Amino acid sequence: xxxxxxxxxxxxxxxxxxxxxxxxxxxxxxxxxxxxxxxxxxxxxxxxxxxxxxxxxxxxxxxxxxxxxxxxxxxxxxxxxxxxxxxxxxxxxxxxxxxxxxxxxxxxxxxxxxxxxxxxxxxxxxxxxxxxxxxxxxxxxxxxxxxxxxxxxxxxxxxxxxxxxxxxxxxxxxxxxxxxxxxxxxxxxxxxxxxxxxxxxxxxxxxxxxxxxxxxxxxxxxxxxxxxxxxxxxxxxxxxxxxxxxxxxxxxxxxxxxxxxxxxxxxxxxxxxxxxxxxxxxxxxxxxxxxxxxxxxxxxxxxxxxxxxxxxxxxxxxxxxxxxxxxxxxxx
Ligand code: AQP
Numbered sequence: 001x002x003x004x005x006x007x008x009x010x011x012x013x014x015x016x017x018x019x020x021x022x023x024x025x026x027x028x029x030x031x032x033x034x035x036x037x038x039x040x041x042x043x044x045x046x047x048x049x050x051x052x053x054x055x056x057x058x059x060x061x062x063x064x065x066x067x068x069x070x071x072x073x074x075x076x077x078x079x080x081x082x083x084x085x086x087x088x089x090x091x092x093x094x095x096x097x098x099x100x101x102x103x104x105x106x107x108x109x110x111x112x113x114x115x116x117x118x119x120x121x122x123x124x125x126x127x128x129x130x131x132x133x134x135x136x137x138x139x140x141x142x143x144x145x146x147x148x149x150x151x152x153x154x155x156x157x158x159x160x161x162x163x164x165x166x167x168x169x170x171x172x173x174x175x176x177x178x179x180x181x182x183x184x185x186x187x188x189x190x191x192x193x194x195x196x197x198x199x200x201x202x203x204x205x206x207x208x209x210x211x212x213x214x215x216x217x218x219x220x221x222x223x224x225x226x227x228x229x230x231x232x233x234x235x236x237x238x239x240x241x242x243x244x245x246x247x248x249x250x251x252x253x254x255x256x257x258x259x260x261x262x263x264x265x266x267x268x269x270x271x272x273x274x275x276x277x278x279x280x281x282x283x284x285x286x287x288x289x290x291x292x293x294x295x296x297x298x299x300x301x302x303x304x305x306x307x308x309x310x311x312x313x314x315x316x317x318x319x320x321x322x323x324x325x326x327x328x329x330x331x332x
Contacts, residue, residue: 017285027076031071063080186248211289232266
């Protein structure tokens with residue numbers, strides 16, 4: 001094994017193509033070479049208001065989506081964050097390690113809190129310290145994430161370094177981000193400058209893993225593009241965010257480079273490209289969708305996976321937490 005991986009996904013709605021291409025697809029591939037711990041980060045999901053019904057059904061959907069996308073609960077530890085209380089305990093320690101100035105720089109908080117910052121939850125503000133705890137409670141060495149989480153991961157490294165230097169120890173590893181390929185930042189289908197996101201109000205901004213073939217076709221048909229033909233080189237895509245996004249999605253789904261996609265479609269219009277993209281997307285996503293829907297029919301199986309995974313996760317995190325408390329001088 002090349003190291004220990006930790007990564008998480010929030011149960012805040014349907015998993016979408018950005019989550020799949022930017023993160024989950026890579027998580028499945030990494031199971032060959034790494035010890036993998038994958039977490040449905042339900043405590044992160046309540047940093048914004050959720051009803052109990054939403055939290056429950058989104059948690060089941062995410063765990064079903066992960067298994068349907070190739071996460072094997074026999075090979076990897078798959079669990080939900082709230083069942084392992086060590087995450088919250090370590091997050092408190094890290095709240096006392098991180099500096100206000102570090103958190104003030106986090107762009108995700110600024111984006112999510114928006115203009116109404118005074119009304120954002122304290123949880124949303126300290127989200128990155130909980131994320132650091134998620135990763136470091138397992139002393140993970142690698143964290144596969146989309147581009148949007150890079151800044152949070154840098155903060156995790158800063159927290160690990162600060163803890164280590166406070167106690168003059170080499171206790172926490174400095175986890176490496178793993179950011180993969182042409183779809184590390186999949187953009188909204190309605191606006192090539194904003195990220196595809198579960199919380200976008202427009203259903204047409206994203207393709208969900210739960211979408212049917214007809215919905216995928218329709219969303220791609222309506223996807224914003226431009227009236228110019230597809231160029232032959234990447235440089236010519238520079239000021240065409242929507243075109244660039246669609247090409248990137250095609251490349252990631254077909255496992256080709258963007259250059260190869262441009263060689264194939266250069267000179268053609270979006271009237272030709274979009275149906276080809278829709279066919280490709282359906283061929284990749286339909287089997288996932290079928291499996292996801294089947295799994296959602298068996299909630300007790302999904303609950304068992306989460307319960308078993310949580311026990312395995314606790315075996316690792318309890319030892320790390322116990323060492324942290326000892327290092328800091330708490331009487332145990
Ligand atoms: N658009 C994206 N492109 C590439 N990767 C993405 N990820 C999310 N959006 C994209 C990656 O998916 C993993 C899980 O993300 P998350 O669900 O925990 O949180 P998020 O990044 O905040 O995703 P959303 O969809 O935007 O959720 P909401 O709307 O609830 O905030 C991460 O590795 C992330 O990088």
